[in-house]
Amino acid sequence: xxxxxDEIAQVRxxxxxxxxxxxxxxxxxxxxxxxxxxxxxxxxxPSFSVNAEEGLYYCFxxxxxxxxxxxxxxxxxxxxxxxxxxLADRAGIELHExxxxxxxxxxxxxxxxxxxxAVEWYHDRLLNSPDARPARDxxxxxxxxxETARQFKLGWAPDDWDALSSSLKLTEKVxxxxxxxxxNKRDRRQDALRARIIFPIYDPSGxxxxxxxxxxxPPFGPPPRDDGRIEAKYKNSPETTIYSKRRTLYALNWAxxxxxxxxxxxxxxxxxxVIAFFSAGLPxxxxxxxxxxxxxxxxxxxxxxxxxxxAYDADQAGQSAAASVYQWExxxxxxxxxxxxxxxxxxxxxxxxxxxxxxxxxVTAVPFLQxxxxxxLDAANxxxxxxxxxxxxxAMVVLAEHPSEIVRDQYLMQMADRLRLDYGPLRPRVAELAxxxxxxxxxxxxxxxxPTRRRVTSAPMPRPGLEALRLCVHFPSDVKGxxxxxxxxxxxxxxxxxxxxxxxxxxxxxxxxxxRGEEEASLVLSxxxxxxxxxxxxxxxxxxxxxxxxxxxxxxxxxxxxxxxREGRMAPDVAMATISDVKERVGHLExxxxxxxESDLRNWLVERTSIxxx
Numbered sequence: 001x002x003x004x005x006d007e008i009a010q011v012r013x014x015x016x017x018x019x020x021x022x023x024x025x026x027x028x029x030x031x032x033x034x035x036x037x038x039x040x041x042x043x044x045x046p047s048f049s050v051n052a053e054e055g056l057y058y059c060f061x062x063x064x065x066x067x068x069x070x071x072x073x074x075x076x077x078x079x080x081x082x083x084x085x086x087l088a089d090r091a092g093i094e095l096h097e098x099x100x101x102x103x104x105x106x107x108x109x110x111x112x113x114x115x116x117x118a119v120e121w122y123h124d125r126l127l128n129s130p131d132a133r134p135a136r137d138x139x140x141x142x143x144x145x146x147e148t149a150r151q152f153k154l155g156w157a158p159d160d161w162d163a164l165s166s167s168l169k170l171t172e173k174v175x176x177x178x179x180x181x182x183x184n185k186r187d188r189r190q191d192a193l194r195a196r197i198i199f200p201i202y203d204p205s206g207x208x209x210x211x212x213x214x215x216x217x218p219p220f221g222p223p224p225r226d227d228g229r230i231e232a233k234y235k236n237s238p239e240t241t242i243y244s245k246r247r248t249l250y251a252l253n254w255a256x257x258x259x260x261x262x263x264x265x266x267x268x269x270x271x272x273x274v275i276a277f278f279s280a281g282l283p284x285x286x287x288x289x290x291x292x293x294x295x296x297x298x299x300x301x302x303x304x305x306x307x308x309x310x311a312y313d314a315d316q317a318g319q320s321a322a323a324s325v326y327q328w329e330x331x332x333x334x335x336x337x338x339x340x341x342x343x344x345x346x347x348x349x350x351x352x353x354x355x356x357x358x359x360x361x362x363v364t365a366v367p368f369l370q371x372x373x374x375x376x377l378d379a380a381n382x383x384x385x386x387x388x389x390x391x392x393x394x395a396m397v398v399l400a401e402h403p404s405e406i407v408r409d410q411y412l413m414q415m416a417d418r419l420r421l422d423y424g425p426l427r428p429r430v431a432e433l434a435x436x437x438x439x440x441x442x443x444x445x446x447x448x449x450x451p452t453r454r455r456v457t458s459a460p461m462p463r464p465g466l467e468a469l470r471l472c473v474h475f476p477s478d479v480k481g482x483x484x485x486x487x488x489x490x491x492x493x494x495x496x497x498x499x500x501x502x503x504x505x506x507x508x509x510x511x512x513x514x515x516r517g518e519e520e521a522s523l524v525l526s527x528x529x530x531x532x533x534x535x536x537x538x539x540x541x542x543x544x545x546x547x548x549x550x551x552x553x554x555x556x557x558x559x560x561x562x563x564x565x566r567e568g569r570m571a572p573d574v575a576m577a578t579i580s581d582v583k584e585r586v587g588h589l590e591x592x593x594x595x596x597x598e599s600d601l602r603n604w605l606v607e608r609t610s611i612x613x614x
Contacts, residue, residue, distance in 0.1 A: 003084065007095055011084060014091035015068045017055045023204040024075060025303040026260035039303050040064045040074065044333045090205070104241075107177070111242050114174045115208045118164060122155025122198040122211070132156035135197050138220040143352040144275060152251075152275060155198030157191065157213055165189045179210065179237035193235060195221070199271040201237070201289055202253040209248070210237035212271060212289065234270070236290040246296045249286040250274060256304055258284040265305040266339070266362060267293060268347060269312040276351035277311070280358045285311070285347075295328065302332040309365045311339045311347055325368055326402050337365035356566060360559075372398045373411055377418055382544045383467050383537065388419045395419075396426065400433035408434065420544065420590060464549040465493035466528075471537065471545060472500055473528050478542050482598075486605040487546075487553045495521045496528075547589040550601055554586055557608050 018027060018034050027034040027050060038048040038059040047061035058065045064074070072083035088095050089109060126132045126149060135156045139149060148154075157164065164170070165181050166189075175181040175189055184190045196213030203209050213235045215221055237243055251274045252259075259265045266285040268274050277285035284305075288297060293310075301308055325336050339361040341350065350358040366374070376395045381387030395415045399408045408430055416423040433439055465488050471479045485501075488494035495518055499509040506529050513522035537545075558579060565575040582604060588597035 003081070003095055007088075007093070008084060011088045011091060011093055011095075012055060012068055014093060015055070015087050016052070017057065017068050017071070018050055018052045020068055020087075020090075021050060021057065021071060022256070022260075026256075026263075026305065028260070037303065038062060038064065042302075042331070042333060044306075108242060110174060111178045111240065112207055112209070114168070114170060114180070115178050115210070115242065117168055118178070118180055119153055119155065119198075119200040119208045119211065121164060121168060122157060122200075123150075123153050124155075125158060126154055126156035126198070129156065129158065131158050134216055134220045138216050139197070141220075142272060142348060143279065144272070148275060148279060151278075152254075153200045153208075155200065155211075157193040157196045157198055159195035161190050161194070162188070164191045177240060179240050179243065192237070196235065199250070201243070201248060201250055203248070204252050204256060206253045210240070210243040210289070212236045212250075214271070234290065245289050245291045246294050247300065248289050249297060249300060250289055251278075252286050252300075252304075254278070255284045255286055258282075259304045263305050264307040264309060264362075265301050266309045266311050267301075270348075273311065273347040276348040277358070280347075280351045280355040282359060282362060295324075298328040298332050298334070302334050306334050308334055308336045309339050309362055310336065310368070311341065311362070326404075329368075330403065336368045338368055338371035339365045340371065356563070360562065369398070369402055369407065369411060372401075373415065377415065379463070380419070381463065381467070382419060382548060383541050388421060392416075392419055392421055392426065396430045396433055399430050402434075405431070405434075417590070420540070462490050462493065462552060464545065464552050465490050467545045468549045469493060469496055469500075469525075469528055471542060472497065473506065473525075475537055475542075478537060478539075479546065482542075482546050483549070484602060484606065486557075486609045487549045489553055489556045492518075492521045492524060496525050499525070543590065543594065546598065547594065550589060550598060550605075551586055553605060554582060554601055557605060558582060560608070 021027060021034075021036075021039075025036050025039045025048070027036040028046075032051075032053075034050040034052060035046045036048050036050075037043055037046050038061055040059060041062040041064075043061050048057065048059045048064075050057045055067050056065070057067075057071060066074070068087060069080060069083045072086055073080060076083065076086065085095065126135060127146075136146075136149075139154070144154070162181075165175050170178075170180065170189070172183055172189060176183070179192060181189055181191045193211065193213035196215055199212040199214070200208050201210040201212060215233060236245070239245060250271055255265070255274075255278075262284055264284060266277055266282060268277065268285055268287040270287055274285045274287045277283070286301075288294075298308075328334070329336050341347065341361050342357065345353075347358060350361075373395055376398055377391060380391030380394075382391065392415065396412075399411055399415070402408050402411075409427070412426055412430055413423055415421075416426055468479070468483060468487070472483065483497065485494050485498055488497050495513070496509075499513060499521070500506065502509070504512075506525065510522050510525050510529070513519075513525065561570065561575055561578055564570040565572060570578075582601065585597040585600050588594060589601075591597075
């Protein structure tokens, strides 16, 4: 039978249109109205306006207009009756309609209710069940307190075949329809997740729609299986009628308020990384749910923020991912940056050890293209013509991925300056690579796999320091008076430099290092001493090595300046002036003013580190 006008009016009155639309796009108060970017067309300047009192919206750009029902119809692509049902469910209003009406709606509500009950059941098991003690211990070891576990509704799935389905008396239809379980070969209901920490996944309005489960690693979890099979670290709910991975971002329901306030969204790889950002004071982090970042994710994020910070290794996905990111930047008018996390650390670890460093990594995030380009140049051997040429070829492949010729040109000039190459001949090569993806693919492996000089140690060490030490060993007169201990940011390399700066033979220094237990330094110096050099170094080569060494040392020391500023040991005006002045001098290192810049930076580093020049 038809739904009465009174019930329609009741649903409309109970639906806050600002709250409804805010689930899909960021709105800000502007006088008596609320404004934001239109969710129905791409734009950079907000033209979408909402009248909360009247329950109406209008876009001055594409002229989309309507009320609560219209908005749901347009966003969900449903008819009026289904939009009414969805809003009634949202408001907790029961509609008096035909018992046969809306079977899909009733099924959806049944699944959502079951998922909500499951989340509560898992959560109670984590907090109160004795068998969840190892899970609680593991979470504490990762810096996740009881309060945080309650905030994110974390749970525990016991190591039983059907503990959840039996306790909640879930029917086969609900068990399979929600992805919470399945029917096994013996025709018995079985839980999908066992012996795992549960991470509930919600839609933007806060409804539980799926779960993810993580196994307990040793020593918290069971020993490896006898049959040699390895359990997947994470298992997530399958696609269901209430859950679509490509349209879902973990923690968006909690993060959206801070995303709207800051205009920025942080994208992580995993659930614990998201929790780490929240604990570090950055509650605007989200994560994809077991799938790669895709078009639908970008479309969703664009409705809330115009700056997207990737807090994971942006080189992992390779060239195809880069092309997609540039396309999405242009299509959705967003800026994509990359947080430069310290090597070997993930957000969860960093949040425990140095939360300020995690916050700084987000604040100082660099454009996606700049990040990829720096990866190539930082790994380059700029001391030789061959090394610079190889670095240029790899860097041009990265530049060619970007669709904008203007952007490519800007970064190409920076790259040419840093590698001391003529910009002119490089420009046509980048254009050729941009036109021909097959030509880009033909360029050899990434820089970390490119042939380099023989490594002097099993552990990775900064290349600028190694090249400088090689000069000290084989061409000491060329660098006499140009190097000081503060230039070496690596402890082992600094130890070696201080040793060979004394008036002792290399063998004496090597023996002394070994005697003092500095085995790695002794080994590195031993190998440097017998390194085979196939060429002499020119004056320009030496300057390039020293400049790169100074640059890396200055970058490290500027982090200390920023830390002094944050902790109140340096006045803001002094810190800002220092940072600006130092960066300006770094820019002059390999110019005609380079000698003066190098001297000034040397004096600044000595003063900052209170170490006298060697």
